[in-house]
Amino acid sequence: MAMGQGAAPASAGARKDGSAEEIARQVWQSRWLYVFLLPTVILYSAYTIWPIVASIRYSLLDWNGFDSDGVFIGLANYSELASDPQFWNAFGNTLMFLVLAVPLRVGLALVLAVALNDPRLPFVRVMRTALFLPVVTTGAIVGVVMRFVLDPTGGPINVALLDSGLLERPVNFLGQASLALYSAVAIWVWKWLGVTLIYWLAALQTIPKDLYEAASIDGAGHVEQFRYVTVPLLVPFLIIITLLTAVEATNVFDLLLTLTGGGPFYATEVIDIFVYRQAFAANIPRLGYASAAALFFGACIVLLAALQMAVRWQLRRRAGEAR
Amino acid sequence: MTEDLKPVSPAALGPDLTRRAFLYGTVAAGAVGAAGGPAFAQAAKTIEWWDQFAPLVPLHQKIWEEFSAKNPGVKIAYTQMNPADMMQALQLAFRSKRAPDIHSILTSDLSVTNQLSKAGWFSPLDASFNADTPFLKEALLEGMTVFNGKAYSFPIFSFRQHETSLWWTKPFMEQAGIDPAAGPKTWDEMRKAAQAMTKGRTYGLILPLQFTNRMANHVLDLAQVAGAPGRFDWRTGAYPFGSEPFVQAVEFLLSFQRDGSLHPASSSLDARQGRARWAAGEAGMFFDGPWNSGVVKGSFAQVLDTLGAASIPLPSSGQPAFTYHTPPSGEFWISSQCEDPAIATKILQLFTTDAYYVGLAERMDQPPLDLSAVDRANVHPTYKTVVEGFKKVVRLAPEPLIKNPNVAQVYAEMKPVTPGVGEIVQGAMGGAVSNVKATLQQYADKLTAERDRAIKVVKDKGVQVSLDDWVFPNWKQGEDYTASHYKT
Numbered sequence: 001m002a003m004g005q006g007a008a009p010a011s012a013g014a015r016k017d018g019s020a021e022e023i024a025r026q027v028w029q030s031r032w033l034y035v036f037l038l039p040t041v042i043l044y045s046a047y048t049i050w051p052i053v054a055s056i057r058y059s060l061l062d063w064n065g066f067d068s069d070g071v072f073i074g075l076a077n078y079s080e081l082a083s084d085p086q087f088w089n090a091f092g093n094t095l096m097f098l099v100l101a102v103p104l105r106v107g108l109a110l111v112l113a114v115a116l117n118d119p120r121l122p123f124v125r126v127m128r129t130a131l132f133l134p135v136v137t138t139g140a141i142v143g144v145v146m147r148f149v150l151d152p153t154g155g156p157i158n159v160a161l162l163d164s165g166l167l168e169r170p171v172n173f174l175g176q177a178s179l180a181l182y183s184a185v186a187i188w189v190w191k192w193l194g195v196t197l198i199y200w201l202a203a204l205q206t207i208p209k210d211l212y213e214a215a216s217i218d219g220a221g222h223v224e225q226f227r228y229v230t231v232p233l234l235v236p237f238l239i240i241i242t243l244l245t246a247v248e249a250t251n252v253f254d255l256l257l258t259l260t261g262g263g264p265f266y267a268t269e270v271i272d273i274f275v276y277r278q279a280f281a282a283n284i285p286r287l288g289y290a291s292a293a294a295l296f297f298g299a300c301i302v303l304l305a306a307l308q309m310a311v312r313w314q315l316r317r318r319a320g321e322a323r
Numbered sequence: 324m325t326e327d328l329k330p331v332s333p334a335a336l337g338p339d340l341t342r343r344a345f346l347y348g349t350v351a352a353g354a355v356g357a358a359g360g361p362a363f364a365q366a367a368k369t370i371e372w373w374d375q376f377a378p379l380v381p382l383h384q385k386i387w388e389e390f391s392a393k394n395p396g397v398k399i400a401y402t403q404m405n406p407a408d409m410m411q412a413l414q415l416a417f418r419s420k421r422a423p424d425i426h427s428i429l430t431s432d433l434s435v436t437n438q439l440s441k442a443g444w445f446s447p448l449d450a451s452f453n454a455d456t457p458f459l460k461e462a463l464l465e466g467m468t469v470f471n472g473k474a475y476s477f478p479i480f481s482f483r484q485h486e487t488s489l490w491w492t493k494p495f496m497e498q499a500g501i502d503p504a505a506g507p508k509t510w511d512e513m514r515k516a517a518q519a520m521t522k523g524r525t526y527g528l529i530l531p532l533q534f535t536n537r538m539a540n541h542v543l544d545l546a547q548v549a550g551a552p553g554r555f556d557w558r559t560g561a562y563p564f565g566s567e568p569f570v571q572a573v574e575f576l577l578s579f580q581r582d583g584s585l586h587p588a589s590s591s592l593d594a595r596q597g598r599a600r601w602a603a604g605e606a607g608m609f610f611d612g613p614w615n616s617g618v619v620k621g622s623f624a625q626v627l628d629t630l631g632a633a634s635i636p637l638p639s640s641g642q643p644a645f646t647y648h649t650p651p652s653g654e655f656w657i658s659s660q661c662e663d664p665a666i667a668t669k670i671l672q673l674f675t676t677d678a679y680y681v682g683l684a685e686r687m688d689q690p691p692l693d694l695s696a697v698d699r700a701n702v703h704p705t706y707k708t709v710v711e712g713f714k715k716v717v718r719l720a721p722e723p724l725i726k727n728p729n730v731a732q733v734y735a736e737m738k739p740v741t742p743g744v745g746e747i748v749q750g751a752m753g754g755a756v757s758n759v760k761a762t763l764q765q766y767a768d769k770l771t772a773e774r775d776r777a778i779k780v781v782k783d784k785g786v787q788v789s790l791d792d793w794v795f796p797n798w799k800q801g802e803d804y805t806a807s808h809y810k811t
Contacts, residue, residue: 064438064442065414065418066414066417066438066439066441066442066444067441067442067443068442068443086741086742147591151588151591152587152588153524153526153586153587153588153605154524154605169583170587172587172590174590174591175532175587175588175589175590175591175752175753176590176753176754177750177753177754177755178754180753260591261533263533263590263591263749263753264532264590264749264750264752264753264755265742265746265747265749265750265753265755265756266742266746266750266755267753267755280411280414280415281411282739282741283410283430283432283434283435283739284434284435284438284738284739285414286738286739
C-alpha cells in the first residue's frame with residue numbers, strides 16, 4: 001500500500017517532467033517564432049494593454065495630475081459622470097456624429113464606387129486618386145486648413161457665396177452652434193470618403209460579371225441590376241464597412257480639436273475632446289474623471305460592436321435557414 | 324565635442340562601405356556619444372526657462388547673457404510658450420520629469436497656485452534672495468508667493484492693470500468720425516463707432532471668443548465698471564455673476580453681433596489670432612491688455628504709428644468707475660525638478676532691480692511692480708495712456724487668503740466649475756445660450772455649491788476656515804483695500 005502510494009506520485013512526476021521537457025523542446029524548436037512575436041507582444045502590452053489597465057486604476061482616483069498620485073474614491077467618478085450634463089452632451093454629440101457621418105460616408109462612397117467601377121467612364125483613375133487624396137493628409141492639418149476655407153470673411157466658400165449674390169451675409173459654418181457639428185461631419189466625410197470608396201470598389205469587383213450579363217439578357221436595366229444583383233451581394237460587405245466606419249467615426253479628436261476645439265459652447269464637443277478637456281485643457285486637470293469618461297465610452301463602443309456582431313450572426317442564421 | 328558626432332549619410336562615406344559596416348559604425352558612434360554625454364553635461368549648467376512673455380524676450384535675453392558672462396558655464400535655454408497651451412505643456416513636462424528649471428504658470432487663479440504648491444511643483448527661493456524694496460516686501464504674501472513661511476516667487480508686475488483697454492487703428496476711428504487720439508469713452512459711443520467702421524469685409528470689433536479665459540476677464544472688467552464688485556461681492560461673500568452688471572456686460576458684447584459690427588470669425592479666434600487680424604486691418608477695435616503696444620511693436624510694426632488706445636469704455640460718462648484686482652501672485656517659479664535652485668534664485672534676483680523695472684516698462688508688457696518706472700521709461704504714448712488709465716480705474720481688491728491663510732486649502736480643494744463666464748459668452752454669441760442671465764446665475768450657484776463643499780471638506784479636517792473669510796464689511800467702492808484694512 002505504502003509502495004503503491006509512493007509509486008503513483010513518482011509516475012505522475014515522471015510524466016510531468018516529460019511534459020515540461022516536451023514543451024521546452026517545442027519552444028526551443030520554435031524559438032524564432034517567439035523572438036519575432038516578442039516586439040509585437042511588448043509594444044501591444046505597453047501601448048494598448050497597459051494604458052487600459054492604468055486607465056481603469058486612474059478612473060477610481062481623484063487626481064489633478066499635479067500630485068504624484070491621486071486619492072482612491074471608488075466609483076465616485078462614474079456616479080458623477082452619470083449626472084454631468086456636459087458628459088451627456090459630449091456623448092450625444094458623438095452619437096449624432098455617428099448617426100450622421102457613417103450613413104453619409106458609406107452611402108456616398110457606394111454611389112461613387114458604382115459610378116467609378118464602370119471602365120467606360122473617362123478619367124476614372126484620376127477621379128479615384130482625387131477622391132483618395134484627402135485620406136493621406138493629416139486630420140489636424142485638415143482642421144486648420146478648413147478653418148480658413150470656411151472663414152466667414154476671407155474663406156473661399158463664403159467669398160464665392162457672397163460674390164455670386166446667393167447670400168447677403170456670410171455663413172459662420174464653425175462659429176454658429178446650430179451649424180458647427182454639421183460642418184464638421186461634412187469635412188470628416190470628405191476627408192475619409194476615399195477609404196470607403198476603396199472598400200466598395202474591392203467589394204464590387206468580387207461580383208461576377210456573368211450575373212450582370214444574365215440579368216441584362218433577362219431585361220434588367222441599370223437600376224434593376226443594381227437593386228437585384230449588386231445590393232444583395234454587397235450586404236455582407238456593408239456590415240463590415242459600416243462597422244469599420246463607425247469605429248473610425250469615434251476617433252475624430254485631431255480634426256475637431258483643430259477645427260472647432262469642441263466649440264462653440266460645446267456644440268462639437270465629442271467624447272474625445274471632453275476627455276482631453278478634463279485631463280489637459282482645464283486649469284485644474286481631473287485625470288481620474290477623464291479616465292472614467294473614456295472607459296465608459298469605450299465600454300459603450302464594445303457594446304455597439306457586440307450588437308453589430310449579434311445582428312450579423314442573426315442574419316447569417318436566417319440565411320442558412322432559408323437555404 | 325558633440326558636433327563631431329553628427330550623423331553621416333551612407334552615400335557620403337564612399338563606395339567601399341557596406342550597409343552592415345555603416346550600421347555598426349552608427350551604433351558605435353551612438354555608444355561613444357552616450358558615454359561622453361554626462362561628461363559634457365557637467366561642463367556647462369543649463370537653466371531651462373519657459374514662459375509666455377513674448378515682448379519681454381529681448382530684455383530677459385540681455386539679463387541672461389550678462390549673468391552667463393559673470394557666471395561662466397551657466398546658460399539659460401529659453402522656450403516661448405503659447406498661453407493657450409502653456410499649462411498643458413507644463414503638466415506633461417512635470418509628469419515626464421522634464422520640467423523646466425524656471426517657469427511661469429500663466430494663470431493668476433490662486434486655487435491653481437495653491438494646488439501646484441501642494442503638489443510639490445515649486446522649490447522655494449534660496450536664502451540668498453533679498454526683498455529690499457517696500458513694494459516687493461508687501462508683495463510677499465502667504466498663500467500667494469509664500470508657502471509655509473518660505474518665499475517661492477515674487478511679482479514683477481503691478482496689480483494696477485486690466486485686460487480690457489480699448490485699442491484701435493486711427494484710420495478706422497477717423498472713418499467713424501471720432502477723435503482718433505481720444506477714442507470712444509462710453510459703451511454707446513463704442514457701439515456707434517463700430518457700426519460706422521463696418522463696411523464690406525471690415526468690421527468694427529474683433530473678439531477672441533475661443534480664448535474663454537480672456538473673454539471671462541473682459542466681462543469681469545466691463546461688469547465692474549458697470550457696478551459689480553468683482554469675482555465675488557466682498558460685502559457679502561456671494562458670487563455676483565447673475566447680477567445686473569454682469570448681464571449688462573455680456574449684453575454689451577452681444578450688441579456688436581446684433582449690429583453686424585462684430586468680426587464674424589471672432590468665434591474661432593484666440594487672442595493672438597484676433598490681434599493679428601485686427602492689425603491686418605480686418606477690424607477697427609480690439610480689447611487687450613497693456614502688452615498690446617509691445618506686441619504690436621514687435622510683430623506688427625507697420626501699424627504702430629496708427630495705434631490708438633484708451634482705458635476701458637464705461638457704460639455712461641460722468642460716473643466714477645473702477646475695476647478691482649487682487650494683490651499680484653508670482654510670475655516665475657523655480658521648479659521642484661530644478662537641480663540648482665541657488666543659481667535659479669541668483670538669476671531671479673536680477674528681476675527685482677530698478678533697471679529691470681524701467682526695462683520692463685520699455686518692453687511695454689504688463690506694467691512693472693514699481694509703476695513709477697513707466698514715467699522714467701521710453702515707451703510708446705499708447706502704453707503711457709493705458710497705464711495712466713489704470714491709475715485712475717484699478718483699485719486693490721480684498722483677498723480672503725490674506726485674511727486667513729487657511730483659505731489656501733479651500734482653493735486647493737475647489738474643482739473647476741463649467742461652463743464659466745467665457746464659455747457663456749461664446750455660447751451666447753454662437754446661439755447656444757438664449758437666456759444669459761439664467762445661465763450666469765447657474766454658474767454663480769454652482770460656484771457657491773463648490774465653495775461650500777470645499778469649505779466643508781477642509782473644516783472636517785479640523786482647519787479653521789469659514790464663509791466669513793470671504794466677507795469684508797469695511798470694503799468701500801473706489802478705495803484700495805490695503806494691509807491696514809485687514810487689521811480693522
